[in-house]
Amino acid sequence: MKPTKKRDWSVFLRGMQSVIGLLGLCIVLSILSPRFLKWGNILNVLTQTSLNAVMAIGMTFVILTGGIDLSVGSILAFSGMVTAGMIHSGLNVWIAILIGLVIGTVLGLVNGLSVTKGNVPPFIATLAMMTMARGATLVYSSGRPKPNLGEAFGFLGQGKILSIPVPVIILFFVFIIAYYVLTQTATGRYIYATGSNEKAAKLSGIKTDYIKLLVYAVSGFTAALTGMVVTSMLDSASPTAGTGAELDAIAAVVLGGTSLSGGQGGVVGTIIGALIIGVLNNGLNLLDVSSYYQQLIKGIVILVAVLIDRRRR
Amino acid sequence: MPLLEMKGICKQFPGVMALDDVCLTLDSGEVLALLGENGAGKSTLVKILSGVYTMDKGQIKINGDIVDIRNVWDAMKLGIGIIHQELNLIPDLTVYENIFLGREKRNSVTKRIDKSYLKQESKKLLNRLGVDIDVERIVKTLSVAEQQMVEIAKVLSMDCRIIIMDEPTDALTTDEVQNLFKVIRALKCEGKGIILISHKIEEIMEIADRVEVLRDGKYIGTKVVAETNTDELIKMMVGRELKEKFPKVKVPVSDVVLEVRNLSVPGLLHDISFELRKGEVLGIAGLVGAGRTELAKTLFGVYKYSGDVFVEGKKLKLTSTSAAIEAGIVYLTEDRKEEGLFLDKSVSYNMTLATLKVFTGLLGKVDTRKEAQTVSDYVQRLRIKSPSITQTVENLSGGNQQKVLVGKWLMTQPKIMILDEPTRGIDVGAKVEIYNLINELKKNGIAIIMISSELPEILGICDRILVMHEGRITGCLEDNEATQEKIMRYAISTGGMYFEAN
Numbered sequence: 001m002k003p004t005k006k007r008d009w010s011v012f013l014r015g016m017q018s019v020i021g022l023l024g025l026c027i028v029l030s031i032l033s034p035r036f037l038k039w040g041n042i043l044n045v046l047t048q049t050s051l052n053a054v055m056a057i058g059m060t061f062v063i064l065t066g067g068i069d070l071s072v073g074s075i076l077a078f079s080g081m082v083t084a085g086m087i088h089s090g091l092n093v094w095i096a097i098l099i100g101l102v103i104g105t106v107l108g109l110v111n112g113l114s115v116t117k118g119n120v121p122p123f124i125a126t127l128a129m130m131t132m133a134r135g136a137t138l139v140y141s142s143g144r145p146k147p148n149l150g151e152a153f154g155f156l157g158q159g160k161i162l163s164i165p166v167p168v169i170i171l172f173f174v175f176i177i178a179y180y181v182l183t184q185t186a187t188g189r190y191i192y193a194t195g196s197n198e199k200a201a202k203l204s205g206i207k208t209d210y211i212k213l214l215v216y217a218v219s220g221f222t223a224a225l226t227g228m229v230v231t232s233m234l235d236s237a238s239p240t241a242g243t244g245a246e247l248d249a250i251a252a253v254v255l256g257g258t259s260l261s262g263g264q265g266g267v268v269g270t271i272i273g274a275l276i277i278g279v280l281n282n283g284l285n286l287l288d289v290s291s292y293y294q295q296l297i298k299g300i301v302i303l304v305a306v307l308i309d310r311r312r313r
Numbered sequence: 314m315p316l317l318e319m320k321g322i323c324k325q326f327p328g329v330m331a332l333d334d335v336c337l338t339l340d341s342g343e344v345l346a347l348l349g350e351n352g353a354g355k356s357t358l359v360k361i362l363s364g365v366y367t368m369d370k371g372q373i374k375i376n377g378d379i380v381d382i383r384n385v386w387d388a389m390k391l392g393i394g395i396i397h398q399e400l401n402l403i404p405d406l407t408v409y410e411n412i413f414l415g416r417e418k419r420n421s422v423t424k425r426i427d428k429s430y431l432k433q434e435s436k437k438l439l440n441r442l443g444v445d446i447d448v449e450r451i452v453k454t455l456s457v458a459e460q461q462m463v464e465i466a467k468v469l470s471m472d473c474r475i476i477i478m479d480e481p482t483d484a485l486t487t488d489e490v491q492n493l494f495k496v497i498r499a500l501k502c503e504g505k506g507i508i509l510i511s512h513k514i515e516e517i518m519e520i521a522d523r524v525e526v527l528r529d530g531k532y533i534g535t536k537v538v539a540e541t542n543t544d545e546l547i548k549m550m551v552g553r554e555l556k557e558k559f560p561k562v563k564v565p566v567s568d569v570v571l572e573v574r575n576l577s578v579p580g581l582l583h584d585i586s587f588e589l590r591k592g593e594v595l596g597i598a599g600l601v602g603a604g605r606t607e608l609a610k611t612l613f614g615v616y617k618y619s620g621d622v623f624v625e626g627k628k629l630k631l632t633s634t635s636a637a638i639e640a641g642i643v644y645l646t647e648d649r650k651e652e653g654l655f656l657d658k659s660v661s662y663n664m665t666l667a668t669l670k671v672f673t674g675l676l677g678k679v680d681t682r683k684e685a686q687t688v689s690d691y692v693q694r695l696r697i698k699s700p701s702i703t704q705t706v707e708n709l710s711g712g713n714q715q716k717v718l719v720g721k722w723l724m725t726q727p728k729i730m731i732l733d734e735p736t737r738g739i740d741v742g743a744k745v746e747i748y749n750l751i752n753e754l755k756k757n758g759i760a761i762i763m764i765s766s767e768l769p770e771i772l773g774i775c776d777r778i779l780v781m782h783e784g785r786i787t788g789c790l791e792d793n794e795a796t797q798e799k800i801m802r803y804a805i806s807t808g809g810m811y812f813e814a815n
Contacts, residue, residue, distance in 0.1 A: 185677040186669035193666055196655040203613070203644065203652055204667045204721075205635035263657060 018256060018272045021305065025276060029283040036286055043165060049278030050171035051226055051233075053271055055245060056252035057178045058222030060270045061215040063253050064182070066195040066262025067122035069216065071111060072223035072249055074133035076242035079104040080227035081137050084146035084237035093152045101224045107133060108220020112213035126216075130246070137239050147236035157233030167229045174222065178267045191215060195262025251302050252277055257309055276301070314377045316341045316506045317362075317475055322371035324357055331357045332368075335532045337525060339475065339506040344497060346521035346538075347510045349550055350740035354530040355510045359477045362508075363395040364388035375475075394468030395477040400460050404453035409435035411452055412467045438466040442496045456601070458489035465496060476500060477508045482516055483738060486600045486766060487801070494520050512740055514543050515769070526550055551742045558745065559773025562752045564592040566776070568625070570760040571642075571729050573612070576620035581607040582784045585620070589729065594751060594761045596775030598768065598800045604784035605764045606647055609731045612762075613637045613644035624728060638667060641728035645718055645735060647764070649711075653718050656707040660699050661688045663706050663717050668724040691720040695750065712743025719750060730754060731762045736770060748774055768797045780804050 029036045055072050062069045083100035087093060107129060114125035159166040182188040193201040194208045201208050226245075231237045255273030258265025280301060284294045317339040324332040332354045339345050347355045360366045362373070364385040373380050375391055382388050388395075402411045409431045417426045435448040444462045452460060461481060468476055478497075482490045497507060497520055511517055517524055518538060526533040526549040533549050571589040576582060582604050589595050597605045611618050614637035622629045629640050637643070646652035655663055665672060665684050672684045688702045695716045699709055706714055715735060722730060732751070736744045751774060755761060765771045771778055778795050780788040780803035788803030 181677075184679060186673050186679055187677065189662065189666060189669060189679070192658070193655055196657055197651075199652045200646075200655060201666075203615075203634060203646055205633075205638045206666070207633070207635065263655070 017309070018269060018276065018305070022272055022276050022279065025279050025283070029279065029286070033283065033286040036283060041282070041286075043168070045275075045278050045282045046168045046171075047165045048282065049274050050165075050167040051230060052245070052248045052252055052277060053171050053274035054174050054222050054229070055226045056249040056256075056270045056274050057174055057267050058219035059246075059249040060253050060256075060258055060265065060267050061178070061182075061191060061218045062122070063250075063258055063260060064191050064195045064262055064265060065212055065215050066198070067115065067212065067215065068126065068250070068260070069108075069111065069219045069223075070123065070126040070246050071107065071129035071133055072219060072226075073242035073245035074130045074137065075104050075107050075220055075223040076227035076230065076245060077237075077239060078107070078133045078137045078140070078227070079224035080231035080241055081141050081146065081237045081239065083228060084149055084231055085140065087149050087153055088146060093150065097153075097156070097228055100228055101221060104224020104227065105217050105221045108217040108223070109213060111220065112216035115216065116209040116212050134243075141237070141239045143239055145236050145238045149231065149235055149237075153232050154235055155232070157229045157231070158235075167233070170225065170229060174225070175267060175271060182266055187211075187214070192263055195264075197263070248277060251298075255302060255305050276305070315339060315374075316343075316376060318372075318374040318377075319358075319362065320372045320374075322358065322361060322373075323369045324354075324361060324366060325369055331530050332361075333530045335371075335527065335530070337508075339508060341474070341504045341506050342501050343523065344501060344507045344509060344521045346517040346524045347508060347527065348512075348514070348517060348524050348546060349527035349533075350742060353527040353550075355527055356479060357530075358527070359395060359479065359508060359510065362388065362475075363393055363477060389471060389473075392472060392474035393477070394471055394473035394475070396461065396464045396468060396479065396481060398480040398483065400457070400464055402452045402460055402463060405451060407449050407451055408439075408446060408455070408463050409448040411463055412438065412448075412470050414467075416471075434470065435466065438469050439463075441469065441499070442466060443499065444492070444496070456489075457484045458486075458492065461485075461493065462496070465500075469500075473505070475506045475508070477510075479510045480512070480738070481509070482511065482513060484601075487768070488600065488805075490516065512738075514546055514741070517546075518543065528552060547741055550740075559770070560745070560748055560752065561774060562756065563776075564755050566593050567591045570625060571612075572621075572623040572626075574621040574623075576608075576611065576618055576622065578607065578611055578616045578618045578784075580784075581616065582611060582618070585786055587779060587786065587789070589760045589762060591758055591760050592755060593776040594755055594763055594774055596771040596778040597762060597764045597781060598766075598771050598778055599781035599804050601766065602783075603781040603804065605781050606733055607784070608781070609644055609733050609762065609764060612642055612729075612731060614642075638725055638727075641726075642731070643667075643722035643725055643727040643729070644731045645715075645722060645733060647733035647737065649714055649718060654706050654714055657705060659703045660692065660697070660706055660709070660717055661685060661702040664688050664691060664702075664721045664724065667721055671724075687724070688720075691723065695720050695723075696746070710743065711739040712746060715739060715743075715747060716750070723754075727759060729760045729762065731764070733764045734766065735763065736765070736767070744770075768800055771800070772797065 035041055059069055059072065079100040082103055083096045086096035086099055111126050111129050114120045115122050156166055161169055182191065190206045190211050193206055194211045198208055230241055252273035253270050254260065255276055256265065256269025258269055280298060284297060315338045319337040322332050322335045335354065335358060349355050357366065361368045364382045364387050367383060373382060380391055403414065412435045413431050418430050419426055432448050439446055442462055442465060446459055446462060452463065481493060485493060500507060509521060521538050523535055523537050524546060525535045526546065528550060568591050569588050570591050574586050576585040585608060599605050607616065610616060612622065612631065614631040614634045622631060624640050631637050650656060661684065665688060669679060672680045674680050685702060692699065692702060697713050697716045699713060706717055736747050739747065751761060763775060772795055776792050778790045778800065779786050780800055782804055790799060
């Protein structure tokens with residue numbers, strides 16, 4: 001029997017479906033609006049998308065194990081706020097960023113501990129964290145934004161390297177690492193195994209509790225990273241930043257074909273899912289569609305896309 | 314006029330002709346067994362009858378009238394009831410709520426469910442079956458056998474004339490099987506027609522009146538049970554003669570590999586001690602609930618225990634499954650779909666999951682080329698029939714799925730393999746292959762513990778047999794002295810009889 005690459009093809013084809021959807025969307029928009037295909041607009045779409053995409057990549061890790069993380073929007077806000085506070089108090093920008101990232105990761109770990117050691121369903125555990133982290137943000141900031149964070153910090157969200165926006169570069173690296181871990185390493189396989197059949201994974205000698213801690217930590221980290229970029233982009237930490245962001249992240253993961261029950265999917269799909277949402281947002285803005293209608297249309301697109309995916313399986 | 318007549322039934326699935334011109338007749342008061350290997354079309358045939366699938370071609374007559382079965386409701390209205398292999402009860406509802414689910418009698422004015430009526434009727438039905446189950450118990454607290462009785466009561470409550478049972482004895486102990494047979498005989502006396510799907514020829518010989526054999530979606534023949542024998546049926550089933558059902562080989566027994574001393578798990582296992590030697594297959598017999606699986610899982614590091622476990626003279630701390638695997642103990646679960654396989658993943662993925670470290674190189678990258686090579690080797694060695702190593706295991710037959718799991722554990726180069734019901738739900742031909750595989754492992758110096766509820770299998774394959782009852786070892790038999798009767802005596806024994814044979 002010859003080892004073949006057949007399975008990779010089927011995964012590839014599943015990805016193709018959303019790629020076709022994305023391309024179709026782009027073609028329609030480029031016909032409807034001449035501004036859509038301008039280089040500046042493309043960079044704009046990519047930058048906007050990168051925020052949701054980085055968070056959605058972390059979310060993909062969690063969803064692949066059969067879990068969910070509702071706390072990412074609040075973790076984004078809290079870590080951004082703490083970093084801004086540290087910068088205001090005169091701390092070195094890079095240390096402040098590091099502290100923000102560590103806080104996000106630790107909050108993710110707490111989620112993981114509630115799920116594994118506490119046996120709390122992921123939905124509830126992360127719902128509690130969502131409320132707690134938002135509350136902590138409001139307490140820490142007294143409900144006021146922290147603006148004027150300086151030029152060095154601004155680079156993260158507003159800077160460019162070789163005329164490519166830094167957030168897009170960050171997304172690129174996060175994606176490469178996530179893709180490598182999920183598809184090339186043993187840890188990646190253990191993540192899929194945990195979501196596919198947890199009992200069997202345990203009885204194969206996989207420490208599924210450790211895997212779950214890991215994925216929630218990853219999700220906390222990517223949320224905090226997004227928090228840094230958003231705060232830098234706006235040059236201000238807002239206590240309401242990232243409200244509802246968890247839903248956009250979940251939508252990107254699901255649009256990308258990852259199964260909410262775990263074990264199936266991946267980050268390539270998630271990127272495409274995030275791009276579909278990003279392009280749609282951008283297109284609807286270019287076409288001057290009122291923001292009320294935008295919500296409605298986005299919801300319909302998500303439902304239709306998932307329905308098509310269901311039917312195909 | 315027969316109660317049921319199916320003629321020229323054809324059903325095509327993408328890529329396969331699942332049924333090709335199959336016929337079937339059933340009289341009232343008759344038990345008809347449907348026999349065939351996995352994939353022979355038995356389940357497809359009864360699913361057409363019960364409205365789960367619609368046939369492409371063919372005719373179904375009930376009491377001489379042509380009927381049209383398009384969905385499950387049509388079948389129900391015609392009095393066709395099916396008891397699926399995977400029971401279809403709602404675990405969190407009570408027995409009586411399950412029996413009358415969707416057909417609750419309500420007060421005509423208040424629309425309130427008349428619970429006392431439902432309870433009373435449920436009791437009557439269960440009494441008719443001669444079983445004693447409290448109708449107010451929550452279904453998930455019942456044993457599998459009891460749940461099956463509830464399913465049968467449910468079918469009776471719908472006043473079915475034709476009752477189909479799909480592999481009803483698969484999860485039952487010998488006693489429970491006898492109980493089920495009593496119920497089947499009672500249903501027969503009431504004039505019901507019963508279609509029984511089974512792999513187990515011994516049981517068919519005991520309970521059925523006629524046997525219909527299918528092979529590869531084709532009708533092979535029908536025999537009156539009194540006029541046929543096991544060998545003939547096997548030949549019809551597999552299309553060839555099986556030389557030996559239990560091909561036992563003897564290997565010189567050498568050093569003690571595993572020694573268990575005073576092993577206890579509170580509430581599950583009490584004071585278990587035994588030895589396992591290289592080159593032997595140690596059988597563990599007992600009724601369901603005797604603690605056999607719990608013993609296996611304890612040795613695999615799942616439960617916390619007191620007492621000592623030695624492998625090759627070295628005392629182990631079995632605190633996790635990975636510690637057990639490290640020490641050379643592996644465990645093939647009894648429920649391969651629930652606890653063993655990743656059904657949506659490939660053969661290769663399933664086989665290497667426990668040994669990925671071996672294939673991991675720089676930056677944690679799994680060397681997929683080396684992996685594919687190793688998997689291909691094992692697939693050949695174990696003669697796993699799969700179109701490729703990237704095939705999802707969901708699409709393999711039960712026997713081949715089992716071999717994938719054996720391969721997975723062989724890759725860890727174990728010293729001790731614990732096989733829990735390794736032939737459950739596997740057809741006759743594939744069973745012999747598994748037995749041969751066990752023999753081969755034995756020859757290669759792997760010590761084997763085999764748990765099985767099928768006594769002929771235990772007697773046919775094992776060199777030594779431990780019998781368990783309520784978490785204790787109640788007997789130990791050498792294969793030359795063991796008989797089904799002796800094993801059963803130990804399996805149902807109570808205090809004061811321990812180690813009588815030693």
